[in-house]
Amino acid sequence: MIHSRIAGTGSYLPERVMTNQELEKLVDTSDEWIVERTGIAQRHIAADDQTCSDLAQRAAEQAMARAGIAATDIDLVIVATSTPDHVFPSTACRLVERLGIPGGAVAFDVAAACSGFIYALDVANRFIQTGGAGRALVIGSELFSRILDWSDRGTCVLFGDGAGAVVLEAAESPGILSTHLHADGRQTDLLNVPWGVSQGYEQLPGERGKVRMKGNEVFRVAVRTLGGLVDETLAANGLKRGDVDWLIPHQANIRIMTATAKKLGLPAERMVSTVADHGNTSAASIPLALNEAVSDGRIKRGDLLLLEAFGAGFTWGSALIRY
Numbered sequence: 098m099i100h101s102r103i104a105g106t107g108s109y110l111p112e113r114v115m116t117n118q119e120l121e122k123l124v125d126t127s128d129e130w131i132v133e134r135t136g137i138a139q140r141h142i143a144a145d146d147q148t149c150s151d152l153a154q155r156a157a158e159q160a161m162a163r164a165g166i167a168a169t170d171i172d173l174v175i176v177a178t179s180t181p182d183h184v185f186p187s188t189a190c191r192l193v194e195r196l197g198i199p200g201g202a203v204a205f206d207v208a209a210a211c212s213g214f215i216y217a218l219d220v221a222n223r224f225i226q227t228g229g230a231g232r233a234l235v236i237g238s239e240l241f242s243r244i245l246d247w248s249d250r251g252t253c254v255l256f257g258d259g260a261g262a263v264v265l266e267a268a269e270s271p272g273i274l275s276t277h278l279h280a281d282g283r284q285t286d287l288l289n290v291p292w293g294v295s296q297g298y299e300q301l302p303g304e305r306g307k308v309r310m311k312g313n314e315v316f317r318v319a320v321r322t323l324g325g326l327v328d329e330t331l332a333a334n335g336l337k338r339g340d341v342d343w344l345i346p347h348q349a350n351i352r353i354m355t356a357t358a359k360k361l362g363l364p365a366e367r368m369v370s371t372v373a374d375h376g377n378t379s380a381a382s383i384p385l386a387l388n389e390a391v392s393d394g395r396i397k398r399g400d401l402l403l404l405e406a407f408g409a410g411f412t413w414g415s416a417l418i419r420y
């Protein structure tokens with residue numbers, strides 16, 4: 098049996114920081130409201146000339162350097178994103194060229210909104226387990242600033258830009274212990290971008306190309322669903338509450354994250370939280386948080402990690418990992 102393990106992590110955040118105070122000038126909101134309801138104090142915003150592949154490239158380069166491998170060693174690239182450079186080619190294909198990965202590698206994007214990184218990790222793990230790839234780059238990269246309605250206080254205060262990456266490689270022992278993916282398309286009206294290439298063909302994007310969310314309804318579904326996902330992941334691995342060393346949740350809202358940590362029986366300090374500084378970076382938020390806690394030495398080799406996400410679709414998923 099071939100397993101996969103995380104060989105290196107990396108991330109990149111655009112230079113520009115946007116504080117809650119700046120948002121007070123754009124919409125009817127306050128730093129106090131945003132911090133209290135979401136835990137977010139600031140977010141990073143990409144420069145006008147930066148694209149999804151720019152951010153992804155920086156994160157991938159760091160992950161490869163930390164893994165001690167060259168681009169020529171990579172044979173699979175998966176980019177999780179809702180904000181790709183182009184309709185096609187995929188952002189992953191652009192990275193093959195930009196990073197100098199040999200032609201003939203497998204490369205594609207995954208669209209599962211905020212759960213995208215977990216989906217991509219699951220797919221890469223299966224490629225490695227079945228011998229279809231030996232070393233994979235799994236990346237979450239997002240520029241939600243491009244799809245925000247900056248006059249909608251219910252959404253524009255929540256999101257930020259960034260990218261995170263891991264190098265996954267074949268190993269004799271796991272690594273990735275289990276992954277759990279789910280989707281339910283019955284509540285698309287609660288969270289969507291109501292424009293696309295085929296459905297929105299007659300219209301220019303304008304405000305139809307922006308995130309729309311009924312936040313409080315999404316909140317309730319997210320907390321309930323993530324609670325069930327924690328139970329499912331623990332049961333599948335014969336674990337009980339408190340057995341996991343670190344929770345690395347999708348960074349949507351500190352209240353959702355804390356509820357999941359409680360469900361998992363973990364104290365707040367065992368949950369990696371970057372939401373205050375990054376906001377919600379959608380598919381990038383988990384690998385960004387993972388890289389932060391690996392880089393500052395909190396997460397050590399051998400630790401048991403639970404990664405989980407919930408996002409538009411709805412989609413949700415988790416991964417239990419022996420780091």
Ligand code: ACO
Pocket residue numbers: 125126127130131134135210211212250251254288311312313314315316319349350353377379407408409
């Ligand atoms: N500043 C000030 N007031 C605001 C703001 C704001 N930025 N936004 C909303 N309000 C007001 C509302 O208008 C409402 O006022 P009212 O009572 O007079 O009607 C009041 O604050 C409460 O609004 P709620 O929406 O009920 O606030 P809530 O506590 O639910 O927080 C939030 C809103 C932060 C959006 C929360 O619901 C949330 O985090 N939802 C889940 C987000 C999520 O997880 N999304 C999935 C991942 S994202 C993806 O997949 C792309």
